[in-house]
Amino acid sequence: MAITQNWKDTVNSGINDARWDEYDELIEKEVNGLNLxxxxxxxxxxxxxLLIKSMLWTESxxxxxxxxxxxxxxxxxxxxxxxxxxxxGKEGSTLIMDSALQNDLKTLIDKPxxxxxxxxxxxxxxxxxFEIQSIPDPKDAKIYEYEVKSxxxxxxxxxxxxxxxxxxxxxxxxAKVMIKPGQKxxxxxxxxxxxxxxxxxxxxxxxxxxxxxGGDPDYGSKLDYILKDVFPKLKRSLKSN
Amino acid sequence: xxxxxxxxxxxxxxxxxxxxxxxxxxxxxxxxxxTSPAQGKEANPLNDRQIVLGALLKSGxxxxxxxxxxxxxxxxxxxxxxQFPVVDVMELVPGAATPRGVNRIxxxxxxxxxxxxxxxxxxxxxxxxxxxxxxxxDIMIGEVLPEGNVLSFSGxxxxxxxxxxxxxxxxxxxxxxxxxxxx
Numbered sequence: 306m307a308i309t310q311n312w313k314d315t316v317n318s319g320i321n322d323a324r325w326d327e328y329d330e331l332i333e334k335e336v337n338g339l340n341l342x343x344x345x346x347x348x349x350x351x352x353x354x355l356l357i358k359s360m361l362w363t364e365s366x367x368x369x370x371x372x373x374x375x376x377x378x379x380x381x382x383x384x385x386x387x388x389x390x391x392x393x394g395k396e397g398s399t400l401i402m403d404s405a406l407q408n409d410l411k412t413l414i415d416k417p418x419x420x421x422x423x424x425x426x427x428x429x430x431x432x433x434x435f436e437i438q439s440i441p442d443p444k445d446a447k448i449y450e451y452e453v454k455s456x457x458x459x460x461x462x463x464x465x466x467x468x469x470x471x472x473x474x475x476x477x478x479x480a481k482v483m484i485k486p487g488q489k490x491x492x493x494x495x496x497x498x499x500x501x502x503x504x505x506x507x508x509x510x511x512x513x514x515x516x517x518x519g520g521d522p523d524y525g526s527k528l529d530y531i532l533k534d535v536f537p538k539l540k541r542s543l544k545s546n
Numbered sequence: 547x548x549x550x551x552x553x554x555x556x557x558x559x560x561x562x563x564x565x566x567x568x569x570x571x572x573x574x575x576x577x578x579x580x581t582s583p584a585q586g587k588e589a590n591p592l593n594d595r596q597i598v599l600g601a602l603l604k605s606g607x608x609x610x611x612x613x614x615x616x617x618x619x620x621x622x623x624x625x626x627x628x629q630f631p632v633v634d635v636m637e638l639v640p641g642a643a644t645p646r647g648v649n650r651i652x653x654x655x656x657x658x659x660x661x662x663x664x665x666x667x668x669x670x671x672x673x674x675x676x677x678x679x680x681x682x683x684d685i686m687i688g689e690v691l692p693e694g695n696v697l698s699f700s701g702x703x704x705x706x707x708x709x710x711x712x713x714x715x716x717x718x719x720x721x722x723x724x725x726x727x728x729x
Contacts, residue, residue, distance in 0.1 A: 312643060366642040379641035384611030386639070386648050396689040436691045502691065519668040520638050520647025527644070 308523050308530060316362050316531055320538050324368040328377070328421055332357045335425050339401070343429065348503040352432075356512065357425055359531040363524065374417060378424035381414035386518075387427045388414060397435040397499045402426040431515035434503040439471035442494035448476075453488040468492040594619055598633050601658035612637035612648060620651075621674035621729050623699055629656050630703045632679055634671050651679070653703045661703035665689070673727040675717055684710070 319325035336354040343349050365377050372379065381388040390396050391410055399407065406422050413419040451466060459480060463470045472495040474481050480490060505511050509532070513525035521527070595617050602608045602617075616636035623630040631654045638645040651671045653662040669683030677699050684693040687706055694710035719725045 315643065364641055364644050370642050372642040379639075379644075379646065382639055382641060382646075384609045384637070384639045384648075385646060387646065434691055435689060499690065514667045517644065518647035519649060521644040524644060 308526055312527065313530070315367055316527075316535055319362060319367060320535060321540060322368070323541055325362065326541070327368065327373075328361060328417065329354075329358060331418055331421055332361070332425070335422050339425065339429055343401070343501075346433075346501045346504070350504060350507055352429070352507060355532065355536065356507070356509075356528070357421075357428070359528045359536070360424070360428070360512070360516070361421070362531050362535070363527045375415045376420045377417040378420045380410075380420050380423045380427065388423070390430070391423050391427055396430055397433060397501070398426065398430040400435075400499060400501055401429045401433065428512065428516050432505045432507060432511065433501050434505065435499045436502045437497055438500045438502075439469040439475075439495045440498045440500065441472070442467075442496070445494045447493070449492050449494070451490045451492065453484045453486055453490060455486045457484060457486075459484065462490065463492075466492060467494045467496075469495045469497055471495075471497075598631070598654070598658065601654065602633070602635070602652070602660070605658075605660050607652060607660045607663070608635070609637060609648070612639050613645075620671045621679070621727070623653065623674050623677055623679060623703065624729065625677045625699050625703055626701075628702070630654060630661070630699070631656075631658070632671060632674060651681075651685075651697075653679075653699065655703070662699070662706055664697065664706070669695075672716075673718065674729045675727070676729075680711075680716060 333354040336352055336357055340351040344351075361378060364379050365373055367373065376382060379385065380391070388410070391398050391402065391407070394407060402423075406419070406426060409416075409419045410423045414423060449466065449468075451462060453462070459470055459473050463473055473490055473492050476491045476493070480488070484490070505515065509525040509528040512528060513519070513521075517524040598619060599608075599614075599617055608614060614635070615638050616634065618634045620632040620634050623632060633652050633654065635650045635652055637648040637650075639648060647667065649666050651664040651666060652660050653664075655661055664685060664687060666681070666683070666685050669681050669685050672680045672682055674680075679697045679699070681695050681697065684695055685697065685708065686693040687697075687708060692708050692710075694708040695713065696709040696711050698707050698709060699705065700707075718727050
């Protein structure tokens with residue numbers, strides 16, 4: 306499909322209109338913060354804040370659109386699944402956003418600042434790869450020991466002692482095959498939970514698929530258009546500070 | 547219909563008597579009777595999407611704030627001896643300048659109650675084979691790895707696992723073999 310001329314005209318109007326840069330500082334600060342916080346996760350590649358700016362330009366309709374001073378990134382529009390995900394802390398989003406944002410977006414999603422922060426966190430959430438793994442209790446590093454009794458099985462032992470099957474099996478390799486009464490098992494308190502195990506390659510096509518959900522077949526092309534054909538023509542600096 | 551006319555013409559050419567003509571007319575009438583339900587179905591096709599739509603609305607599976615832009619009955623899974631229709635639902639959330647897509651594969655019971663919902667973005671559900679649903683592209687369950695292009699269902703559709711298969715080795719025959727996928 307081709308990008309409509311009407312949409313191009315709208316974003317092209319931003320070339321000479323500095324109002325389109327109103328949220329630059331906020332975007333750059335939020336992206337830098339998340340880049341710093343997530344740097345230690347596997348395969349993490351820093352996100353360029355200009356990608357978010359291009360998403361803002363793609364989605365908002367610009368400063369003359371009513372959404373510019375409200376849900377500027379459209380998070381929380383009626384029927385929007387992204388808002389539900391972030392509000393409920395689903396799909397691993399709690400590993401991305403901080404608790405302040407999680408609280409703010411419940412009641413302040415119509416504020417553009419919160420809307421933009423929610424959108425950024427949602428994008429990171431959609432680009433992260435998650436797995437369900439055994440997570441050791443960070444408040445209890447003690448290694449416990451349990452003596453197997455007749456009739457025990459690993460799942461029941463894990464459940465009764467606040468640990469996981471994975472933890473028991475990893476600390477006691479012989480128990481993967483069988484357990485017998487009198488056998489001593491080591492374990493640490495743990496529970497199953499989501500962890501970030503990697504990241505998708507950050508491309509406009511990936512953002513179109515994972516963030517936009519395939520709703521706009523031109524979403525990726527629109528991001529490309531703004532990044533390659535519009536931003537280079539701006540008559541002002543793209544750095545907010 | 548063409549076969550009916552040909553049979554009638556062939557037999558008429560070999561019969562000169564009134565009796566023979568009557569026999570031909572009976573044969574023609576019989577064949578018409580056999581083929582007429584199929585013709586009626588073509589003229590008034592059973593629109594199972596309306597039935598599925600009604601069931602999805604009744605169960606609350608569809609969001610009334612979104613635009614339903616696509617609804618199709620993909621195939622029927624065979625799980626534990628029962629049939630489970632698979633439907634493909636694509637919705638849009640209108641925005642200021644672009645819509646967001648919400649695409650889902652919904653597995654229904656034979657009573658059309660949703661038992662499993664799987665989100666996807668740009669992938670597509672393709673076909674069912676037994677308890678497996680093959681998809682175009684890789685899908686995750688609940689946004690958790692692993693991801694793959696084969697979804698395998700059990701437990702009356704409530705359990706689903708993901709596998710990966712080489713796209714060049716999909717377990718379906720060539721269409722010309724006369725055994726196309728219609729499960």
